[in-house]
Amino acid sequence: METPTLTHIKKIAEGDEDFQSSLILILKRELPKEFSSYKDLIKEKAFSKASEIVHKMRHKIIILGLEEGHKIASQLENELKKGLLTQHHNSFTKIIATMEQFLEKIN
Amino acid sequence: MNCIIIDDDATARLIVSQYCKKYSHISIINQFENAIEAIKFLNENNVDVIFLDIHMPTFSGFDFLKTISNSPSVVLITSDKNFALEAFEFENVVDYLVKPIEEVRFFKAIKKIENLALNYNNTSVNTNIPNDKELYVNVDRRLVKLSFSEINVIEAKGDYIRIKTDLKSYIVHSTLKKIEDKLPDSIFLKVHRSFIINLSKIIDIEDNTVLIKQDIIPVSRSKRSELIKRLNLL
Numbered sequence: 001m002e003t004p005t006l007t008h009i010k011k012i013a014e015g016d017e018d019f020q021s022s023l024i025l026i027l028k029r030e031l032p033k034e035f036s037s038y039k040d041l042i043k044e045k046a047f048s049k050a051s052e053i054v055h056k057m058r059h060k061i062i063i064l065g066l067e068e069g070h071k072i073a074s075q076l077e078n079e080l081k082k083g084l085l086t087q088h089h090n091s092f093t094k095i096i097a098t099m100e101q102f103l104e105k106i107n
Numbered sequence: 108m109n110c111i112i113i114d115d116d117a118t119a120r121l122i123v124s125q126y127c128k129k130y131s132h133i134s135i136i137n138q139f140e141n142a143i144e145a146i147k148f149l150n151e152n153n154v155d156v157i158f159l160d161i162h163m164p165t166f167s168g169f170d171f172l173k174t175i176s177n178s179p180s181v182v183l184i185t186s187d188k189n190f191a192l193e194a195f196e197f198e199n200v201v202d203y204l205v206k207p208i209e210e211v212r213f214f215k216a217i218k219k220i221e222n223l224a225l226n227y228n229n230t231s232v233n234t235n236i237p238n239d240k241e242l243y244v245n246v247d248r249r250l251v252k253l254s255f256s257e258i259n260v261i262e263a264k265g266d267y268i269r270i271k272t273d274l275k276s277y278i279v280h281s282t283l284k285k286i287e288d289k290l291p292d293s294i295f296l297k298v299h300r301s302f303i304i305n306l307s308k309i310i311d312i313e314d315n316t317v318l319i320k321q322d323i324i325p326v327s328r329s330k331r332s333e334l335i336k337r338l339n340l341l
Contacts, residue, residue: 008207012125015321019125026117052164058186059116062207 001094004064004102027060028103034060035096042089051080054092061095064102069095108220108247109153112138113145113171114160114184119206123158123184126213129269129276132247133217142171154179156201156220161185161194172197180223182216184208214264217278221247242289244270244279251277255294259308259319261286263301273320298326298334306337 006020013020034057041050054077062070072095076088110133112120120138127133136152139145143166145157159181161168168183169190178199183190186206194203201223202216242258243250253270262269263283270277270286279286287297297303298317302324310318315331317324326334 012122012210016125019121023118023121026121030117052162055162055186056116059119059206063118063122 001098002066002068004066004099006064006106008063008065023063024103024106027064027099028106031057031060031096031100031103035100038096039093042085047080047083047085051077054080057096061099064099066095066099108133108155109136110134110156110158111136111145111148111154112158113140113142113163113168114138114158115140115163116160119160119184122208123213126208126210129278130217131251131275131277132249142166142168145171146175149175149179157181159183161190162187169193169197172200180220182220214267214278218267242286244277244281246277246279253277255291255305256307258295258305260305260322260324261295261303271320271322296330296334296337298324298330300327301325309338312338 006024009020009023013023034053038050038053038057041047041053054073058070058073058077061073069092072088072091076086076092079086079088110127112123112135114120114123117140120140124135124138127135133156136154137145137148139148142159142163148154156179159168159171161183162185168185172178172181178197180201181197181199182201183194183203184206185203188205191203194200201219204212204216240256241252241254243252245251253272257272257274258270259273260271261283262271264278266280266282267278268281268283268286270279283297283301283303287295287303290303294305294307295303296306304317304319304324308319310320312318312326312334315326315328317326317334
């Protein structure tokens, strides 16, 4: 399984530590909230709304360098739009959990 | 250029702002997480460019474009490649960027905006003001004075050069060759086909690289001996 990295963020930052810290802060703040909303919507079987949350989370996945994770999220988003809940839901859950663990370790 | 960003994703807004910081002639004057708030702002303020996300809940980027009249130039930003055809049906859409936005691609969008929306006079290094202490560069029809002593590095970027100082970076439509001719040899050295450095700003040299502020600049093999000659070696 691929692991998150800060490579993309550092490339954009070009040494600007304020920018890097701000971006990581947003990720730390928003990712758990969005993930929580996603899980609630799945429980409620509100798949269309859940697809919108997944769409928003996709950008966070790709800026942490998770290209495979991004593909899975895209597939999940399309399936949810069609009202389907497949095994991509479980994969997506694991990806987000990995991202949260990664972000927790960053000061 | 006065710009606004409309995107419900804060990370995307921050990244676009960060890219814009590198252009002295671009000011992000406001940011919005929904398009409806932006409409109110547009009615009361002069905006040249909108960086607009397509996929937003309740009121999408396309809904926004259908609503506003006399829109300024728009650069669409999206995670989906599939909207491109629909996007260019709106006449004010200048470019279409797919997330994650790469800097090179963002740079191209800025270039398109400059060419189309502003009908700008070719920005160029001004050749009419001889001086041995400073240089005037034309940035968005504004002549900006740069003292030689404040310039750290000049980098070739396609048809443009990026002039880095401690405080700012300036993107100027010119070539490394043109600006090299305007710089005093006593202070500056072209160390690579894409880089001219201010010798007084070197922090250290290691193998084939030079550290200037936070930038690691490559040194061509052919330029290394010339660089070493120019240093006051102990």
